[in-house]
Amino acid sequence: MASWPQNPKLIGGRIPRLDGLGKASGKTKYPSDVRPDGTLFGVLLTSPVPYAKIKSIDASAAAKMPGVKAIHLVVEAGGTLHYQGETIGGVAAETEEKARDAVRAIKVEYEILPHVATEEQAMAPGAPQIMNGGNVRKGREVANPKVDEAYRAADFKLDSTYSIPVITHVCLESHGLTVRWDNDDHMTVWASTQNVGGVSGELAGAFQIPATNVHTMTEVMGGGFGSKFGADVWGVIAGHLSKKAGGKPVRMFLDRSQEHLTGGNRPSGTAHIQMGATKDGMLTAMIAETHGTGGSSRGANFPLPYVYFVPNAKRSHSDVYVNGGDARAMRAPGHPQGCALMEAAMDDIAAMIGIDPLDFRIKNLPPKDFRTPIYLQELELGAKAIGWKEKWKPRGQNGSGTIKRGLGLGLHQWGGGGTTDKQVSCTINPDGSVEVKSATQDLGTGTRTILAIITAEVLGLKTTDIKSNIGDSLFPPGQPSGGSTTAPSMSPPAYNAALQARDAFLAKIAPALAAEAQQLSLADGQVLIDGQPKISWKDACRKLGMGSVSVTAGALPGLSSNGVGGCQFAEAEVDVETGVVKLKKIVAVQDSGLIIDMLTWESQVYGGVIGGINPALFEERVMDPGSGLMLNADMEMYKLAGASDIPEIVVIPLDTPEMRARGVIGVGEPPTISTAAAIRNAVSNAIGVPVNKWPMTPMNVLDALAAAKQGKA
């Protein structure tokens, strides 16, 4: 088993990302900025209606419009459209405006079918069925035989329904790519993707050419969150348009509204939860009937029960199909929903029992789980940072004025392990330059920088001495960036490649230094003989003569691991007259094994928390039952936090020798999971009344207060 350096100079430090300046200064070109010579602008034609058969489609007038170079349709007369925003085809023209005009000039006649746009509509008796097998697909029930009995016998019984709506990805850079046919069987692609290899593979398959003939590049990209793994139907359309236009590059990116409608979303989750517990705060039973929608064809499942040990559990889940855009993976798929629903019930039953919700959680951690000792350490750190002991008060005791303060928390878990079949090449050149290459990509997470850190660590150089080349499908096979797998998949081969390159390099220059290779080592930009600096890195490299050292290597075992915990605490202020929630502080405590770059690691956690604040307070896809359309497919009524909505965020790594010994684990998903749960619990703690619908808007908060008042009256 290999191991990481015991006393690293760089690994674990706070190292600025290599592409930071280029991004911040605008010098770096994102895929949507790329304009190869002769670029034509593609615009996608998408369905304006929720559910319809196409009676006829006529693009002849559009084809004759000035500047229009190609039209490609993927749905023909007789085809069915299942949601507003479903792709019909695309146009390539000399300008974006001409392409837009031409898209509007394509005449489509629809036979409108009765739609179901909301889950309520889809589940209603007599609803039009949009799916073979029905709108509601019930999964297999998983049940402990004694669960009903255990629930009946419980000292405290919670019976509540919670729901969290569909949210969309809202990547800062929209989905898309630019495609150019270089000749009959070669394509060049500039894609905003989490998977350069996947884009090449999908296009190669669509056009029946070898994948090696499709050169996909993603130098940087503006966010994917799980929604950008392939070329997508619009990418294939761009390929057809380019082919029809004689190979000219065609740029095809979704517009902002299509981004909401077409680019993917996170499923909703609703849970009717019956939970039982003993007087002294032990969970005894949980019965959960859940449903959610992943749009017109995707599932909507999520883990439940979540994190805690429930001795007797029953769970049944139904996927509900609606005429709405389809789900795609979104940062920790399923977990934020499962976490929110579980943690809400945990807080509500803790309030019934009259137990401190922090103690209640500690009592109900799974006794034999490897994460339990990790959670215990994290909870201690988090509770201290938020001031739980001093500040937490039971519901209903959080001030007499109109502004109430409350605390809440949530726990989460994720895998974050990697694969072992990826490769990195490391090249040392006679001029002293060092280049690493792999066909993985940097989503903004810091992948480029951590590969350079690892290489520089081994070669005794600075991170900025390393040219870290990724985001190119022709490079050695790299990891698709999903599930927090990039760092654990790519760090081991980067380390191995650097070690092998170092050894080959030292072996090659040893004779010129009149030394044996095993006498040589590297540190601080010097080659050392028996520990004494002898010659600078650059001078040593010159001794390579005409030949570079180049090694392509795979993973070594023992350098990465899988499985993390984590917890978050929120402090919120709620105006009980207006229902307006103001966040005061979020504390995020996270483990993820060995942290390569503390700075980019913290950025991941900040981003995760901010990504979780949005569904906690603001985000919601609003579907109209009457028209079947999404009412807020824009950046005005689809609400997201601005800078002034973000509270103080305290990020605490669980960075201990035990954690470091686990090796590298990804951190992309976990820190976004429990934020919405912690905030909801803080709001409910503040106002003394459970709020059971996300997001925590004035409407949902005031409705919860009004319902509680009515219940009491």
Add this chain to the structure above:
Amino acid sequence: MNAFEYAGPTSPELAVKAIGRSGAAFLSGGTDLLNRMKDYVATPSRVVYINDIKPLAGVHASGGAMSIGAATKLAAIVHDKTIEAHLPALHRATAEVGTPQLRHMATIGGNLLQRPRCWYYRNGFGLLGMKDGKSLVRTGDNRYHAIFLTDGDALFVNPSSIAAPLIALGAEATLLGPKGERTIAVEKLYQVPKSAADSELTIAADELLTKVTIPRIRGKNATYEIRQKRAYDWPIVLASAALELDGSKVTSAKIILAGVAPIPWRSEEAEAAIVGKELTTESAEAAGAAAVSKAKPLSMNAYKVTLAKVAVKRALLTIAGKKYWEEA
């Protein structure tokens, strides 16, 4: 966006001449019109750009009255010291509009004459949000819609947060048309449309709003806005109040709500409840309750009744200097 003709007149009179045809639209800051054009909600055949017309911009005080050119940027209003000192109701409402970027583009005229933000209107279902002769709003997602006049067909809310303080302050609007100038109370800019063909604005297609004039203010005034987000958001409900006081006794009151009706909503009930009373927490509370006594919320927006009540109360208590909601 459809192709359009473009005119850049240099005087208000030339602007009116340039607009003189159907299907034309004035363009000032563009923060509303351009979005509607991009979404094909508005398709003007000609756009008349008025932002370069110097006499249309600027804040002028004379004899205690204040005149604000229609093309004055919101940022200029926010930065005006006289407005900040004497017209806090206007200042507050203006300072909370949009973002710094928007306030540096958007103008007061554009804010007053922007079209409703109703998501049915913006999705192409017209001002009344109708499909196949039925209201989508009434049975749909009306969380942001009206709580007054809801027996009618117009369920959107007037989107201007600046109209409310201007009306409370008794401001007038000057309109220039082909036949000359006319001056009307700001509230007369708005009407409740009776059919989908009606506009919610009374201004004629060939008239240009040139300025608003606020008379000398003797009493005190304030605005309280309730919004969900701190960054870039619309008010859910906003209340502006202008009071004349004899000591702490209210001798006259004008209380206007935004976000609750298809027009800026004058609450005579709230005014009646506070006039003749000492301005106290109790009387402000009573005025708030009176303000919503005739509210008829839709299926999803009962919460806005609470918000309207609280907004009126807090606007009044801002004048009284009792900001109890800032205590924590």
